[in-house]
Amino acid sequence: MADIPPRDADKAPAAAGDPVEIARALVPVLAERAARFDESDEFVAENYELLKEAGLVEAGVPRELGGGGAEVRTLAEMLRLMAHACSSTALAFSMHTHQVAIPAWRWSHQQVAAVEPLLRRVAAEKLILLSSGGSDWIGGSGKATKVEGGYRVSARKAFTSGANAGDLLMTGAVVETAEGPDAVIHFAAPMKASEVNIVETWRALGMRGTGSNDVVIDNLFVPDAGVSFTRRAGEWHPVFQIIATTAFPLIYAVYLGVAESARDIALDMAKKRHPSAALLDLAGRMETSLRGAQLAHRWMLDTVERNSPSAESVNDVMIGRALVAKHAIATVELAMELAGGAGFYRDNGLERRFRDIQGARFHPLQPGPQAQYAGALALGHSVAHIF
Structure with missing residues (x-):
């Protein structure tokens, strides 16, 4: 078992190792800060820095691609332990974690080569991936208009946990079609693009530190090559x-x-x-x-x-x-x-x-x-x- 740092520790343990034991070592630090984030509605940005330093951002990336190679059961245990200390940190980070675990599963079990560049970037650059959650469920949301070479997308994505720390928003938008069911395109929106902005809406009953703000996309160009897959709106794919x-x-x-x-x-x-x-x-x-x-x-x-x-x-x-x-x-x-x-x-x-x-x-x-x-x-x- 990893040593537990003092309660006033502000440094993460070494990056190498079991993500469960790393999370266990971080618990006192996360617990020390939890009430402050809750009382102030402040995003848990400091904790994200700890998670980056500790090597947990890339924990779910396959080892062959530069990550920790952790499977879903291990990642779930990591998040469960975090939640004992700081619910908001654990929930926000679960959104990044599952956005890594999904392409990792596709790469490992379906040999989908298209996800490899993203996974390598997560490992090498410690990218934080965002999920827009219910905004992008089966029905889809937002509007994508076909233009030469790609699409123009405008949308408002609610409940984007960890928005202020994110690098890429894994999202989608609806393409209206006259001849049949609407389609949904899926793509990664760069959070630093001028067409992508965070609206501070997150003042909530609980999970106050998740920073689950709205993300507004205004006329963002998504090239055809940037579309990861297309599906029918309102239908399981x-x-x-x-x-x-x-x-x-x-x-x-x-x-x-x-x-x-x-x-x-x-x-x-x-x-x-x-x-x-x-x-x-x-x-x-x-x-x-x-x-x-x-x-x-x-x-x-x-x-x-x-x-x-x-x-x-x-x-x-x-x-x-x-x-x-x-x-x-x-x-x-x-x-x-x-x-x-x-x-x-x-x-x-x-x-x-x-x-x-x-x-x-x-x-x-x-x-x-x-x-x-x-x-x-x-x-x-x-x-x-x-x-």
């Missing part, structure tokens, strides 16, 4: 099956970590009180709920490791996502009850976890579409347009 299967076990590792840390805080507080029947009941229900979240997340990771993205793998991951969210939220609610009135004080850190865990509700597939997707598969119907 094989690449999106890879995205959904790979990304959500990483994102929900963060919420699992938040629930676990809330449980730890509540137990420390409850141990100082008389073990009444009511106290034991609350503690037992909290433990049971947390175990449900842990088992569901393990199921998500097992699904990734089948290495067979499909409608079925999406279903399995999204069932896991629903169960992790349900049980993680319930765990934190029970932790608040177990802690009693003391849990209301900010200094104890529990109310921050209570706010942060609410984010688990909002990522796709949300409860209605997730249940419809699972039901359609169970009954043998198409899921192509359920999202």
Whole structure:
């Protein structure tokens, strides 16, 4: 196990090594800063510098391309540990992490050569990749107009976690067609382009340090060669099956970590009180709920490791996502009850976890579409347009 630095340490451990142990060594530093970022709505920029110095930006890049070669299960454990200390850092960094893990999987398992230059740049230049999340889900958003040699794109992408630290926004825009279904082009928008600007919108209930601001793209030229793939709007595409299967076990590792840390805080507080029947009941229900979240997340990771993205793998991951969210939220609610009135004080850190865990509700597939997707598969119907 890596040595734990002093609580006032401001230096990251050496870049080489296991990302899980590096994250473990960073936990005291991240924890020391978490309340300040939360209280000020300040983006966790200092923590991103630590992650860069520690070699975690390139952890998911295959070793052959200059990275750490970490697989999804290892990356998820890295994020879970971070979340114990600073939910916002872990969630924002999960967006970069999954944007690396997806092309890494395509390179390793599908031999897609087109993703290699991006992965090599992440490793060599420590590029931060951004995800515009729900803005670029199956329906697509923004407008792309075909022009000579490429497209002109205008769009507003909400919930862009880590926007202020990003180098490339992995995004898309809708191309309207008169003759049939609209198309969506996918591309990387350089964050330093004059046509790309950040609008400071992120003042939120929880996850306040993620810097999940809006990114506005105004008439950006995307050359034909810059389009990574094109698909139909509002319809599942094989690449999106890879995205959904790979990304959500990483994102929900963060919420699992938040629930676990809330449980730890509540137990420390409850141990100082008389073990009444009511106290034991609350503690037992909290433990049971947390175990449900842990088992569901393990199921998500097992699904990734089948290495067979499909409608079925999406279903399995999204069932896991629903169960992790349900049980993680319930765990934190029970932790608040177990802690009693003391849990209301900010200094104890529990109310921050209570706010942060609410984010688990909002990522796709949300409860209605997730249940419809699972039901359609169970009954043998198409899921192509359920999202």
